[in-house]
Amino acid sequence: MRSVLYAVLLLLSTWVGLGCAAHRSDLEIPDREAIYDRPLDEMWPEVREFFTRNELPFREDKGSRVLETEWRQEFGGSKVAGFFHRYMVVGRRETPTTSKLQIFRITKSRNKALQNPAVQLDWGVGRGVGLKGGDGDMGATDGESSVLTSTEDWEEVIAEPRGENAFFAESGQAQRDLVMEWRVFREVAPKLAKEENAPKPVQVAKAPKAKEAPSQVAIECGLPIIGLGKQARPGTVMMLGELHGTQEVPRFVAQTSCQVTVAGTPVTVGLEIPLENQGRVDAFLDSPGEEGDWLKLMEAPFWRSPYPDGRGSEAMANMLEQLRQLRSQGLDVDVVVFDHPKANGQQREDAMAATLIHQVESAPKRFYVVLSGNIHSRTKKGLPWNKDHRPMGYLLKEKLDDVVALDMAYDSGTAWICSVDSQGKRDRLDCGVREAKGKNNGERYFVHTWDSVNAEGYHGVFYVGSVNASAPAVHRGLGRPGADDNSNHPAPDEGWKLAEFGR
Numbered sequence: 001m002r003s004v005l006y007a008v009l010l011l012l013s014t015w016v017g018l019g020c021a022a023h024r025s026d027l028e029i030p031d032r033e034a035i036y037d038r039p040l041d042e043m044w045p046e047v048r049e050f051f052t053r054n055e056l057p058f059r060e061d062k063g064s065r066v067l068e069t070e071w072r073q074e075f076g077g078s079k080v081a082g083f084f085h086r087y088m089v090v091g092r093r094e095t096p097t098t099s100k101l102q103i104f105r106i107t108k109s110r111n112k113a114l115q116n117p118a119v120q121l122d123w124g125v126g127r128g129v130g131l132k133g134g135d136g137d138m139g140a141t142d143g144e145s146s147v148l149t150s151t152e153d154w155e156e157v158i159a160e161p162r163g164e165n166a167f168f169a170e171s172g173q174a175q176r177d178l179v180m181e182w183r184v185f186r187e188v189a190p191k192l193a194k195e196e197n198a199p200k201p202v203q204v205a206k207a208p209k210a211k212e213a214p215s216q217v218a219i220e221c222g223l224p225i226i227g228l229g230k231q232a233r234p235g236t237v238m239m240l241g242e243l244h245g246t247q248e249v250p251r252f253v254a255q256t257s258c259q260v261t262v263a264g265t266p267v268t269v270g271l272e273i274p275l276e277n278q279g280r281v282d283a284f285l286d287s288p289g290e291e292g293d294w295l296k297l298m299e300a301p302f303w304r305s306p307y308p309d310g311r312g313s314e315a316m317a318n319m320l321e322q323l324r325q326l327r328s329q330g331l332d333v334d335v336v337v338f339d340h341p342k343a344n345g346q347q348r349e350d351a352m353a354a355t356l357i358h359q360v361e362s363a364p365k366r367f368y369v370v371l372s373g374n375i376h377s378r379t380k381k382g383l384p385w386n387k388d389h390r391p392m393g394y395l396l397k398e399k400l401d402d403v404v405a406l407d408m409a410y411d412s413g414t415a416w417i418c419s420v421d422s423q424g425k426r427d428r429l430d431c432g433v434r435e436a437k438g439k440n441n442g443e444r445y446f447v448h449t450w451d452s453v454n455a456e457g458y459h460g461v462f463y464v465g466s467v468n469a470s471a472p473a474v475h476r477g478l479g480r481p482g483a484d485d486n487s488n489h490p491a492p493d494e495g496w497k498l499a500e501f502g503r
Contacts, residue, residue: 026179026183026202026216026229026263026264027179027224027228027229027232027259027260027263028229028230029178029179029224029226029229030178030179030181030182033100033102033178033181034100034101034181034182034184034185034189035094035098035099035100036094036098036099036100036101036185036188036189036192037097037098037189037192037193038097038098038099038192039093039096039097039098039099040065040091040092040093040099042192043091043099043101043188043192044065044091044099046188046191046192047067047089047091047101047184047188048060048067050184050187050188051067051069051089054215054217054218055218056069056070056072056087056217057069057070058070058089065090065091065092066088066089066090066091067088067089068086068087068088068089069086069087069089070086071084071085071086071108072084072085072086072220073085073220074220074221074222074254074255074258074322075219075220075221075254075258075322075325075326082109083107083108083109083222083251084107084108084109085105085106085107085108085220085222085223086105086106087103087104087105087106087177087180088103088104088106088174089101089102089103089104090102090103090104101181101184101185102176102181103176103177103178103180103181103184104174104175104176104177105174105175105176105177105180105223106173106174107173107174107175107222107223173443175223175444177223177224178224179224180217183201183216183217186201187201201215201216202216202263202264203264204216204219204261204262204263204264204330204331205260205261205262205264205265205266205267205331205332206330206331206332207327207330207331207332207333208332210330210331210332211330212330213329213330213331214329214330214331216262216263218329219258219262219326219329219331221255221258221259221262222251222255222258222259223444223445224259225252225255225256225259225445225446225447226444226445226446226447227446227447227448227449228256228259228260228447229263230447230449231404231447231449232256232259232260232263232265232367233265233367233402234265234266234364234365234366234367235360235364235365235366235367235401235402236367236368236402236403236404237356237360237368237370237396237400237402237403237404238367238368238369238370238404238406239370239372239377239379239393239396239403239404239405239406240252240253240369240370240371240372240377240406240408240462241372241373241374241375241376241377241378241393241405241406241407241408241458242371242372242373242374242408243310243374243408243410243415243417243436243467244309244310244311244313244373244415244416244417244418245309245310245313245415245416245417245469245470246310246313246315246410246413246415246416246436246464246467246468246469246470247315247467247468247469247470248410248464248465248466248467248468249315249371249408249464250313250315250316250318250319250470251315251319251464252445252462252464253269253319253369253371254319254322254323255445256369257269257323257326257333257369258322258326258331258333260367261326261331261332261333262331265366265367266332266333266334266365266366266367267332267333267334267366267367267368267369268333268334268335268336268359268363268366268367268368268369269323269333269334269335269336269368269369269370269371270335270336270337270338270356270359270368270369270370270371270372271311271316271335271336271337271338271371272311272337272338272339272352272371272372272373272376273302273311273312273337273338273339274302274337274339274340274341275337275338275339275340275355276300277300277302277337278336278337280296280297280300281297281320281335281337282335283296283297284296284297284320284324285320285323285324285327285333285334285335286327287324288328289321289324289325289328297317297320298317298473298474303317303472303473303474304474305472307418307429307431308416308418308431308472308474309416309417309418309429309431310415310416310417310418310470312472312473312474313416313470313471313472313473314470314471314472314473314475315470316470316473317473320335323335334366336355336356336359338352338355338356338359338370339352340352340355345389346389346390349376349389349390349391349392349395350390350395352372352376352392353392353395353396353399356368356370356392356396357395357396357399357400360400361400372392374407374408375391376391376392376393377391377392377393377405377406377407377458378391378393378394378405378456378457378458379391379393379394379396379397379403379405379453379457379458379459380394380453380455380456380457381394391457393405393457394457397457404449404459404460405457405458405459406447406449406458406459406460406461406462407456407458407460407461407462408461408462408464409438409439409441409461409462409463409464410436410438410439410463410464410465410466410467411438411439411440411441411465411466411467412435412436412437412438412439412440412466412467413435413436413438413466413467413468413469414433414434414435414436414467414468414469415433415434415436415467415469416431416432416433416434416469416470416471416472417431417432417433417434417436418430418431419434433469433471434469436467438466438467440466441463442465443465444463444465445462445463445464445465446462446463447460447461447462447463448460448461448462448463
């Protein structure tokens with residue numbers, strides 16, 4: 001009886017919650033399971049129908065209440081995303097009259113950071129089901145002496161992502177996805193209860209020029225970022241003070257943009273790129289993303305700086321492609337560039353702040369994600385070498401109502417960093433891969449705010465896990481980042497490109 005009453009209370013709280021703003025009901029990660037007030041055998045057919053209706057192909061274990069969706073790539077199929085996701089959905093009996101779903105998101109990537117150490121082991125020919133050149137060869141194709149995988153290995157290979165972007169993933173992990181569990185619940189529970197006036201699913205933030213917008217589950221935004229829902233409100237400016245030159249921060253920004261727009265709030269991303277690049281960025285976001293579109297974007301002097309400090313990294317260029325993909329799918333994502341590199345010191349901070357203030361005041365119902373170096377994003381006056389310095393974040397906080405500044409937190413790894421050269425000459429910068437020492441707080445991306453602002457004016461942190469250096473996009477050629485096409489712009493000497501740690 002207590003379980004049934006709990007289910008009724010959950011249903012009532014859900015219907016009430018649906019009347020609130022989208023970010024409260026759909027971005028914040030629930031702290032409890034969704035309980036269906038129906039037996040498992042009655043609930044399961046509606047769950048199957050949910051995935052069919054939302055065009056998420058799946059295969060099902062007929063002997064139990066388990067299904068597994070096909071692989072989908074992050075950011076609507078971007079050729080540069082490199083992360084694939086699928087859901088494993090498990091139906092469970094709670095009581096004889098109630099049931100629940102557990103949904104696990106399985107992520108695979110080319111990035112070896114997630115990989116299981118056992119993948120390095122050489123199993124040898126003993127596990128093989130066939131040898132190259134013999135009858136029943138299972139697939140040695142590269143002139144190697146053996147192939148040699150077991151039937152279990154081949155079953156795993158068959159389950160890998162397919163198509164243009166397919167690969168034999170070297171890395172994988174699984175996480176419980178409570179956000180997805182509640183999305184299914186909010187759509188399925190009213191059908192089970194035969195509610196005539198059931199709330200409609202949350203609508204994504206549709207781009208003004210889009211003819212139609214996708215459903216909430218049509219776009220793969222990655223594992224929900226913990227704590228993001230408390231910050232992602234219309235009119236809020238969330239400043240991210242980063243360590244330039246990592247792969248992870250641009251992905252964090254792209255995932256944030258995707259998750260917030262899917263939850264119904266339009267997003268503008270602010271990038272520390274020179275203001276004169278705005279036209280090129282706008283044209284690229286509205287383009288088909290073909291080779292010529294990439295060339296027009298990247299022919300600007302910004303991408304060819306003699307001292308590339310990480311703002312022009314391959315990961316940053318890839319992020320623009322990911323945002324372009326979201327825009328092409330009908331989501332309301334925009335980008336504003338705000339750097340004024342010809343100005344110096346306080347004049348530069350004043351100019352950057354003025355650009356962003358104008359943007360926010362012109363469109364106050366959007367959520368702003370502003371990425372910059374972690375000096376600019378401080379909201380307190382003064383620096384160790386200049387007590388009168390007013391950072392961009394300080395100026396934004398003075399003029400705008402809702403500003404939150406987050407410093408970057410990360411696990412140890414590497415980053416592409418420019419610093420005073422190894423000879424100590426302050427008129428020269430030495431750029432390359434450097435060791436970055438951080439603190440391990442797990443693998444999940446998260447946002448965390450403190451009870452009070454710290455000495456630098458930060459309200460909290462955004463965490464991106466272990467970091468990996470991202471080299472300048474120009475080192476990968478003038479074509480599509482990630483294409484390894486250096487035919488038009490040969491890569492510089494590797495000894496300069498990958499500077500030794502500690503130089």
